[in-house]
Amino acid sequence: MRRENFDIHVTNTEWVAAGGEPGKPTVAIEFDGPNEVLQSRLAGAGDAIVDAEETDVNYRFHSDENEGVLSITNRITGDFVLELNADADGVLDFIRAARAYGEHTDDDGRYRITVEHDGEQLLAHEKSTFLVYNEDGNLVRQHSLIPGGVEL
Numbered sequence: 115m116r117r118e119n120f121d122i123h124v125t126n127t128e129w130v131a132a133g134g135e136p137g138k139p140t141v142a143i144e145f146d147g148p149n150e151v152l153q154s155r156l157a158g159a160g161d162a163i164v165d166a167e168e169t170d171v172n173y174r175f176h177s178d179e180n181e182g183v184l185s186i187t188n189r190i191t192g193d194f195v196l197e198l199n200a201d202a203d204g205v206l207d208f209i210r211a212a213r214a215y216g217e218h219t220d221d222d223g224r225y226r227i228t229v230e231h232d233g234e235q236l237l238a239h240e241k242s243t244f245l246v247y248n249e250d251g252n253l254v255r256q257h258s259l260i261p262g263g264v265e266l
Contacts, residue, residue, distance in 0.1 A: 115155065119147035120198035122184065127211035136218040139211040140226040141171075141184075143198065149231050155195050156229065156237055164188060164195060166239035171227060173205050174247040175254075186227070196229070209244055209259050216242070216261075224259060 121144045126137035145152050158164030170189050175182040184205060185197035208225070216224040223240025230236065244259035 115145075115147055115151055115196060117183070117198045119145055120196065121146070122198060122200055122204075124204060124208050126215075127207050130207075130211045130214045136215050138215055138219075138221065138223070138226055139208055140228065141208065143196070143227070143229045145196070145229065145231045152196075152229070152231055152236065158188075163237055166241060169195060169239060169241075170243065170245065171241055172245045172247065173200065173202075174251070175202060175249050177249050186229075205246075206257060209246070209257060212244065212259050216259075224261075 123142045123144070124139065125142070126139045129135060129137055156163050158168050168189050170187050172185050172187060173182050174185070180202050182200060182202050182205065183197050184200040186195040187193065188195055212225040215221075221240075222242065224242045225244070226238065226240055228235055228238045242259070242261045246254045246257040248254050
């Protein structure tokens with residue numbers, strides 16, 4: 115799978131700056147490559163779609179701090195499920211919105227991430243952790259979304 119086969123759309127982040135009604139931030143990822151390739155990457159235990167508890171969402175800055183790579187990884191195997199290029203400012207705005215949403219709700223998930231192919235939603239996970247790494251692979255805690263009580 116190539117990073118160019120993915121498009122990313124973020125919603126429910128503008129309310130933070132506008133002081134509006136909180137809404138759960140969502141990252142919608144669209145894939146326009148071969149469906150069988152995506153399906154094989156999304157497969158979890160027993161060929162079902164990988165569960166939310168089996169995945170991690172990460173962002174790693176490139177040497178140019180305006181860009182980076184967003185990835186979903188399989189927590190069990192360590193394999194990349196998918197990765198795509200994403201604008202750093204957009205990702206950091208998204209994380210700020212997810213953090214603020216978590217302060218306004220008792221909802222388990224601070225954000226939602228979806229993956230679609232040809233208009234069909236293949237994956238929809240409610241998540242509360244979003245880890246951000248610098249170009250050297252070191253965790254950047256001030257930008258990461260880490261729930262209270264979680265130690266890394």
